[in-house]
Structure formats: structure tokens, C-alpha cells
Amino acid sequence: MDHFAYRSGKLYCEEVPVRELAETYGTPLYIYSSATLVHHLTQIQKAFKPADPLICYSVKTNGNLSILKLMKEHGSGFDVTSNGELHRALAAGSSGEKIVFAGVGKTEAEQRRALSEKVFLFNVESEAELHALAKVAGSLGVKAPVALRVNPDLPPKTHAKTDTSVKGVKFGLDIDTILEVAQKVVGDKRLDIVGLHMHLGSPILSAEPYKLGVAKAKTLISALRKQGHPISVLNMGGGFGIHYRKQEALPAQAFADVILPAVKELGCKLVLEPGRFIAGNAGILIGRVIYTKESGGKLFIIQDAAMNDLIRPTLYDSFHRIWPVEPAKGFETPPEDYEAPGAGTISVDVVGPVCESGDFLAKQRLLPPMAAGDILAVFSAGAYGMAMSSNYNSRPRAAEVMVEGNQHRLIRRRETCADLISLETEFLGN
Numbered sequence: 001m002d003h004f005a006y007r008s009g010k011l012y013c014e015e016v017p018v019r020e021l022a023e024t025y026g027t028p029l030y031i032y033s034s035a036t037l038v039h040h041l042t043q044i045q046k047a048f049k050p051a052d053p054l055i056c057y058s059v060k061t062n063g064n065l066s067i068l069k070l071m072k073e074h075g076s077g078f079d080v081t082s083n084g085e086l087h088r089a090l091a092a093g094s095s096g097e098k099i100v101f102a103g104v105g106k107t108e109a110e111q112r113r114a115l116s117e118k119v120f121l122f123n124v125e126s127e128a129e130l131h132a133l134a135k136v137a138g139s140l141g142v143k144a145p146v147a148l149r150v151n152p153d154l155p156p157k158t159h160a161k162t163d164t165s166v167k168g169v170k171f172g173l174d175i176d177t178i179l180e181v182a183q184k185v186v187g188d189k190r191l192d193i194v195g196l197h198m199h200l201g202s203p204i205l206s207a208e209p210y211k212l213g214v215a216k217a218k219t220l221i222s223a224l225r226k227q228g229h230p231i232s233v234l235n236m237g238g239g240f241g242i243h244y245r246k247q248e249a250l251p252a253q254a255f256a257d258v259i260l261p262a263v264k265e266l267g268c269k270l271v272l273e274p275g276r277f278i279a280g281n282a283g284i285l286i287g288r289v290i291y292t293k294e295s296g297g298k299l300f301i302i303q304d305a306a307m308n309d310l311i312r313p314t315l316y317d318s319f320h321r322i323w324p325v326e327p328a329k330g331f332e333t334p335p336e337d338y339e340a341p342g343a344g345t346i347s348v349d350v351v352g353p354v355c356e357s358g359d360f361l362a363k364q365r366l367l368p369p370m371a372a373g374d375i376l377a378v379f380s381a382g383a384y385g386m387a388m389s390s391n392y393n394s395r396p397r398a399a400e401v402m403v404e405g406n407q408h409r410l411i412r413r414r415e416t417c418a419d420l421i422s423l424e425t426e427f428l429g430n
Helices: 018-025 034-047 065-073 083-091 108-116 127-140 178-184 208-227 252-266 276-282 312-316 417-421
Strands: 004-007 010-013 029-033 054-058 077-080 099-101 121-124 144-151 191-197 233-235 269-272 283-295 298-303 322-324 346-351 360-367 375-378 399-404 407-412
Touching: 010 018, 018 029, 018 283, 018 375, 018 399, 018 407, 029 034, 029 276, 034 054, 034 065, 034 252, 034 276, 034 399, 054 099, 065 077, 065 083, 065 407, 077 083, 083 099, 083 108, 099 108, 108 127, 121 127, 121 191, 121 233, 127 144, 127 178, 127 191, 144 178, 144 208, 178 208, 191 208, 208 233, 208 252, 233 252, 252 269, 276 283, 312 360, 322 360
Parallel strands: 029 399, 054 077, 054 269, 077 099, 099 121, 121 144, 144 191, 191 233, 233 269, 298 346
Antiparallel strands: 004 010, 029 283, 283 298, 283 375, 322 375, 346 360, 399 407
């Protein structure tokens, strides 16, 4: 469910016409629905309520402070992967005991700060990291709370670049060696091995991988407890899929149905790290058409949102639904299937101004006729959109807007050319 809908041929975000936002704040522009963000967080909270979980919104998904503050106000903790993300979570009002620190390359400085902030858990991904963390904890005279991240070596589940639990990826301890690593630190007074972490990748559109994952988790937790580690936490990560094409995603309850029985059997505290499930369908990216062009038998729609604004299509071959904000007569209602032929639609490539052949948001997409000045909406852009944006081609990054009912407000201003050079000008010399 999201709060973007066409009414009388015009796209609305909650109660605000999207064209009004374009005229007020300019394009390209990220637009978020507060109601959708809260709705999807609430769906996870309700589905997993029997386990009283610690739900940690994944900051890497979309780290805007206003979104983090909204998550915190509605009971969420945070999953962070860097000092910068930790800083954001704290700035949004979170406390360390509701923060889980993940990532394969935590530096000594990051470990030190996270320990000083008393984070709830470190997801440790290698033997080298485990010993490095022990050293830092020892120097501070504290015990580091640890969940060992295991790579369960499950069959491929999603795009190769976002599948994190197949053999040969950088994430986690191999399932064949994790017990050997854990045995070496039994009795280490600098470490508290209290959890097992398993993140399967993203986006996942089936509950079956979680069913397979928790089965392996039960076996490992039993073995870790026999070694003497007081395992009391099971962190099943995130990765729940969303609607990118049609209505292909499962509800949160489908994942809860396979995870909760294992949590109850193990008597563990459940931690989840959702991000895309909460933010993905809560945001759109809009861009204004600059030119249309024919070349080599193809039609191009050139608009001002580019790969530096949304890199997912060229990076992951990702599909995002695209439709005009105010489509021409006869196209007022978008199709249920955005990949199916529609009467009067034209096959186009939707591209941006960046000087790369890979600068596209869609290829061979069937869209209504469009002209310069029209506005296009790219849906399901709330996750890994602005968070992965860049200044390539020295393009200032887009503004971000939050809509709350019939109100809207800027939550990140549009960058300026002065911003682009602000960190360099003092070093120009005479």
C-alpha cells in the first residue's frame, strides 16, 4: 500500500497534487509520503509483535534526518553501516541501545565510537574483525556485544549484486567455519557473543529463503550454546521485497509466519533490519521533459532526472514504474501492467542529461506521447534513490520533500553550484 494515486488524471501524493510540488520545489525532486512510511513500519511491527522485536530501520536505504526522526518517533531503532550513519541515527534522536552496527569493514575509530555510544549489537562478519573489536573493547575496559553474521550459502534469490548469502560474497562468516571461529573466543572477557545474524539479500519476493535460513540458524544457535556462548538474539536482517512492477511483493505477515516459530522455539530476542520494505514505495522521483529525440529508429525522452539521481536502473537493471504526472487524455489511469502493450503508447527510452550511455531510467518503455515540459514520475524510488545519488557531471543533487496529508515541507534543499565547490575553494591558493 502507498499513498500515491491518480485522481481525475492527476497524480497526488496523499492530498497534494504532484504538479504543485514540482512547481514549488523544481525538478528533479524526491517526494516522500509520511503516511506510507509509517504504514509500512507499522505492518512489520504488527506482523512480528508476538516476538516483541527490535526493529532497526536500515539507514543506508534512505538516511534523510526527517525520515529517521519519523521512524524513531514510531518506535524504530536503526541499522547502521558506518560512522556517518551512526551519526545520523544519533542526530535523529536515537540512543545506542536501539542501534545495531553492521558492515564488513568497520574501522577502529568506528568500533570505538560505537562502543562509547553503547550500541545494542555489532554484526561481526569475519574472524579478523572479531579480534580487532576485542582489542578495541579491551582498551576501553568494556565488553563488546556481538552477533556473528553467518553466510548460510543458500540458493540465489535476487540480483547477483544484492544477493548476500551465496558462496563467494564478502559478507559474513562461512557456515562451514563459523563454529571454529566462535570456539576460539569462548571465555574472552572482551567479547559477549550473544547473537547470530543472517541477512539473505534484497529484494526477496518469497518467504522460502527465510524458512531455509531459520532452519540453519536453529542448528547453529544450538551449537554455539553448547560451546558456552549465551546466544539470546537472532537477527534475521531485512530484504523483504516491495512492489516494483505490479503487486509482486508479499505482506510482512508472510515472512513473520516462517520466522516467528523459530524465534519462539529458540527463546531469542528477534532483531530485524528492514529498509526497502518501509521506504521503497514511500517515495517517487519526478523529472521534467527537456527534449524528445529520434535516433536509429528509437525515440528518446530526455528529462532532467538522471543516473546520478537514481542509479538503480543502470547499476542493477532495476525496473521502476514510470508514468506522466498529468498524462494526456485517454491515459489518465496508468496500466496495471506497465510492461504490457497499451493502445496509443509508444516505445521510448527515458534518459537523462548525463554524458554516459548508461544514463537511463528505463529502456523500451511503453508510455503515452510526451512533449517538453511534461513531468514524469518514477515510482518505488524511496529506497536506494537519494541515498545512492552523486554529483557526477557536477550536477547538484535533487531536493527532497515530505508530504503529510495536505501539507508539504522541504526536508533537504536542492544543492547549488556553490555547494559543489565549497569544500575545494579554500585550497585554490593565490
